[in-house]
Amino acid sequence: MENTEHTQSSGKQDMAGLLKTHGILPTQQRLLIARVMFGRDQHFSADQVMNLVNDSRDRVSKATVYNTLGLFARKGLVREVIVDPSRVFYDTNTSDHHHFYNIDTGELRDIKSTEIQINTLPELPDGTCAKGVNVIIRISNTGQQADQAG
Amino acid sequence: MENTEHTQSSGKQDMAGLLKTHGILPTQQRLLIARVMFGRDQHFSADQVMNLVNDSRDRVSKATVYNTLGLFARKGLVREVIVDPSRVFYDTNTSDHHHFYNIDTGELRDIKSTEIQINTLPELPDGTCAKGVNVIIRISNTGQQADQAG
DNA sequence: GTCAGTGCAAACCCTTTGCAGAAAG
DNA sequence: CTTTCTGCAAAGGGTTTGCACTGAC
Helix, strand or coil, X not given: CCXXXXXXXXXXXXXXXHHHHCCCCCCHHHHHHHHHHHCCCCXXXXXXXXXXXXXXXXXXXXXXXXXXXXXXXXXXXXXXXXXXXXXXXXXXXXXXXXXXXXXXXXXXXEEEHHHCEEEECCCCCCCEXXXXXXXXXXXXXXXXXXXXXX | CCCCCCCCCHHHHHHHHHHXXXXXXXXXXXXXXXXXXXXXXXXXXXXXXXXXXXXXXXXXXXXXXXXXXXXXXXXXXXXXXXXXXXXXXXXXXXXXXXXXXXXXXXXEXXXXXXHCEEEEXXXXXXXXEEEEEEEXXXXXECCCCCCCCC
């Protein structure tokens, strides 16, 4: 595979390269979605991506947004983040890191992997291998009271 | 088959007490659900609870199962575990601990809090307080290969 | 007797799917 | 020209809701 460095600044060409690098055929819709996601904030629900893409003059159908996000995740371009039972978030940061999840606002925020140091990891169940360690720190806005102490 | 007369007096009282302790009115259906959950394995989807409850001669409607699980979670009797976008798990173990999640089988398994030692925790965003730290180690059965190559 | 809880089915919401037409190579 | 992708709308599956009935106190 060609090494197409993605400088994140100029756009269309780099994105096409980025997609190809990940084994993804860079169609028009996929480029739109990729450009929208890699150009801004880094956590998106499918719905947010839908809105961002369709704010511009171009448009992509809902089915294609879902299919594309699933494809990106499978190919390692983005990472799925499961913190909310009602929707999946997609994170353009695929490096090793963790998350704050604000249960009041739904905001998702990165924690650098260097900011959480895990000393001991348990031994894995027999016949399994680790696919990833996710730390989620659920936070809420001070002053508000949840039902349960965590 | 199963002995459906086992908890007529003693189990019922304990469960009723447990519910009351958590500020939950111990109705018949809630007792059934609590008895099913606290009597076996410790991670349940709503659907599993539904099946377990309705295996016996008694029955509880789907709406009541969902409402009850939500109530139990809000009252701190069980803990919601969010690891799978397609369903919520309820954990009868509310003490501080973490989870293995087998992405192949969907199996959820406890990790004692003593088995994971976290050295450094990041500082919280302004105006927020921590509601819980969840560590999820996603595992898969050895030999199987995920899609993510590039 | 009063008020909360329950059951049913329909509503909801996010996500996936089937298929015909369009685009990519 | 062949294969893959896209769009639409409908289906799916877990969860929630509205309302009349039942049960708890």
